[in-house]
Amino acid sequence: MPNPTAAMLVIGDEILSGRTRDSNMHHLAQRLTEHGIRLMEARVVADDHEAIIAAVNDLRARHDHLFTSGGIGPTHDDITAEAIAAAFATPITHRADAMALLQAHYDRAGLPFNEARQRMARIPDGATLIDNPISTAPGFTLGNVHVMAGVPSIFEAMLAGILPTLTGGAPLLSQSHRVNRGEGEIAGDFAALAAEFPDLTMGSYPFNTNGVYGTNLVIRGTDPARIDAAMTRLCALFP
Amino acid sequence: MPNPTAAMLVIGDEILSGRTRDSNMHHLAQRLTEHGIRLMEARVVADDHEAIIAAVNDLRARHDHLFTSGGIGPTHDDITAEAIAAAFATPITHRADAMALLQAHYDRAGLPFNEARQRMARIPDGATLIDNPISTAPGFTLGNVHVMAGVPSIFEAMLAGILPTLTGGAPLLSQSHRVNRGEGEIAGDFAALAAEFPDLTMGSYPFNTNGVYGTNLVIRGTDPARIDAAMTRLCALFP
Structure with missing residues (x-):
């Protein structure tokens, strides 16, 4: 069975202006890889109704899952829920169960459950x-x-809640091997090895740490025995 | 004159697998904002020929500039240059000036200028x-x-080289104001202020530092006098 596929959509002006550095994409990538869901692409769009709708409809049609982050708070720039409803051509209302959760939360905190906070109970039908x-x-x-x-703390907690409910595939495994040689020196033999293992993917990532140049060679796949076989060959090629 | 627009395309399996956390997008966002070029969207795709072509052709048609990062090294997973040539339906060859630069570099280092390293001289015509x-x-x-x-160090150096050659617009300015109140408490008045300044964008970003909840309110635009006027009103609303 092939692994399910996923895309991510990060929503927010603050990422594209450089004010905030996104960290949710990296976290999602790691969790999905462990769960055996293959993250195929990611996008960042602004707080723009039409841009969100276009990205949602493109990505949800092409992947098993789409994960979005951002834009579901109480302020005027939080427009994600309305855009998702529009993307699905579905009505959106202040939903009773979400209203009850939030009412209880603000009652406990002694804070008014005002119109802005009630916006966070707006949920598309279904x-x-x-x-x-x-x-x-x-x-x-x-x-x-x-x-x-x-x-990020809320994104991570929400993801931890839903991920166990999603069907994963075989975990996407990787092993890496560090060599103190430049990419250009090992590229020929590395490409030949990759061609012998078409069921695996092999990548090379140069580094320069304290003046030492080298390359991390990474082998990825779902079959641990095949990864082991390729890694044995790799270590023999580049001790 | 409206600000020029841009998109970014990050290319690399290692970002989507969670092995590596991208930092080039955040760096580009900050530099473009200073230069008055508006980053409208960003995408991450895998080392996949067709995925790169599709993203390049979509993004270059809709923006004044497209910046890509990744996939131009010497190894078999470095396929960006070939994909860009295919996206433009342009031939790609080992170009003489790039060959000469690299030959001199490897001669100085006393390293062979082998076939893998010569791949880095493959440049689309034009x-x-x-x-x-x-x-x-x-x-x-x-x-x-x-x-x-x-x-990242090479991406940043390359960008520093080309950015001065690109026509920018009025710098995209921002000011922020920190309030120790929740988003839901200030959302109504903040939205009303935003509606009075349709030429500016206003965003709110909640934080929780050492147990203190609060909100950073950010005003963005290109006219410093308008931003000052809005910020004066904002500080009066939320001292």
Whole structure:
């Protein structure tokens, strides 16, 4: 069985202006790889209704899952939920279960559950809520699209909640081998080895640490025995 | 004059597998913002010929500039130059000026200028070389597409070389104001202020530092006087 595929959509002006450095993409990539879901592409778009709709509809059609981060808070620049509803041509309302969760949360905190905070209960029809153990305001899954917060601690907690519910594939494994030689020196033999193992992918990543140049060679695949066989050959080629 | 627009394409399996955390996107975002070029979207794709071609042709058609990072080294997984040539339906050859640069570099280092290293001289017809002051192997500009290395130090050096040659717009300025109140508490008044300044964009970014919850409010635009006027109002609203 081939591994399920996924895409990510990061939503937020603050990433594209350089104000904030995204970290959710890297976290998602690591978790999906462990879970056997293959992250095929990622995109970052601004807080722009039409740009979000276009990216969502392109990516959800081409992958088993789409994960989004950002734009589900209480302020006027939080437009993700409305855009997702528009992408699915689905109505969006203040949903009763989300309203009840948030009402209880703000009651406990002694804070008013005002109109802005009520916006976080706006959920497209047919969606399933994603639990937010940190600040209550839920994410949601609609079809194959999982809509999560941009704040890293909340994104990570939401992902930890839903990932066990998604069917994974064989874990995507990797092994790496470090050689203190330049890429250009080992490229020929490395390419020949890669050609002998078409079921694996092999990548080379140059580094320069404290003036020492070298290359990390990485072998990826789903069959541990094949990866071991290739790694044995690789270590013999470049001791 | 509106600001020129740009997109970024990050190329590399290692980003999508979670092995490597991309930093070039954040660096580019900051430099373009200073230069008055508006980064509208960013994408990450795997080392996949068709995926690179599709992304390049989509993004270069919709923006004034496209910046790419990754995939221009000497190994078999470095396929960016071939894919860019295919995207432009342009021939690609070992170009004489790039061959000469690399020959001299490897002669100085006393290393063989082998077939793998010669691959780094493969440049699509009609491209202009981008200087690589760190490891010589050049990037290139073809049409409105700027093709650069994935290694951050080299990406940054290449960008520093070409950015002064690109026409910028008015710098994209921002000011921020930190308030120790939750987003939901200030959202209503903040949205009303944003509506009064349609020529500016206003964003709110919650934080939680050592147990203190608060919100950074950011105002962005190109007219310093307008930003000052909005910031004065903002500080009066939320002292």
